[in-house]
Amino acid sequence: MDSRAIIDQLPRLRRYARALVGDRAAADDLVQDTLERAWSRIGQWRPGGDLRAWLFGIMHNLHIDQVRRPSLDGPSSGAEEIEVPIRATQPERMELEDLAAALARLPQEQSAVLLLVALDEMRYEDIAQTLNIPIGTVMSRLARGRERLRRMLDEHPNPSNLRVVR
């Protein structure tokens, strides 16, 4: 195994975490938790397996736990407080903020699949393995997530879209 295997995954893990929870500090906490769990479960790692799927799977499960059990003292993860790390022009920025807000309102199971597909560009079968669900479920969550996102963005068009005659 490449001795830099996990280090090399860090940028992508951080990106996925940011997309899942929005806030930068909370996202890095999630990455930290993921690494700590990987450390404690190193016995489950099988050489020859897919390291990326393993790590993303751990992160996914941790995030589900967090969503189900919001912490009492910190800000809750997700939704409204998405921090948009974009560099973009003003109209683009507003569109992207709409997208970020809509993403945060997707059911967690749909956003997880959508992000792995669209952002991480994982293959559908690798996502099935990562999330431990059948590939048919990957496809149906992807379809529902994308349609839901599309409807949300249609219903709340940003100012640049309002100019379009409807």
Place this chain on the structure above:
Amino acid sequence: MSKHMVTDDDLHAYVDARLPPARRAEIEAHLAADSEAATRVRAYQAHRQGLHDLFDPVLDEPIPASLRELAAEIDTRLEARGTRFVARRLLRSRIAAGVLIASFGGALGWLAHGIHRPAETLAAGTSLHRQAAVAHAVFSPDVRRPVEIGADHEDQLVTWLSKRLGVPVRPPKLAALGYGLIGGRLLPGNSGPVAQFMYQDAAGRRLTLLVSTEVATGGDTAFRFAQEGPVSVFYWIDGKFGYALSAGIPRDELARVAADVYGHLENR
């Protein structure tokens, strides 16, 4: 309109660039004629681009030192672990298996005669990987009768093979990997029966899993690889069972499947 029906899954696979060029062209022809589908596809493509615009800048951020250090530590441990991935790990894990032993009693006496053999060989005669490769080559190309009992009668298959092998055996579910069970059959081993399960993916590629109880009790082994002509085989021994996974696919790809099959058996 395109030659074949265009499904929802096709549209997603198109957006995600997962289609072969020929199919891609068909979808494009379909989109030219179906404005509703074209609108959806454009929206999905915009989401993709938007998500990258939103979150790709994270990739360029400096990584906090605490994360880097922790990752480096795990990498070191993983590397160490990779080099001593043998038996004991498997042994300690709950006994295995989709192909699972519920009770050993009946099998022990029968297995005892294999005891002095090296772990990776069968009790006598043909090696596990050779046997698996030949069985794969013989039965997997068979269009009309690749298996004796089909997956539509999985219960009967399980009952029958378990009875003949003298221990409960059950095919692992590989649907998450894209492989569906076709069925299975009984084969002659070196001193008794062995079981073969056959799977197939959407492209029609077949994978066989040979399950043998004719292994020595000398301990578990790591994954091993053998190439027998066009057939790649990964094989390993876990407790009382020898497993050999065969397919006419490249080694790397089969390694991934084998790791997943192993994990599936282990987590059962």
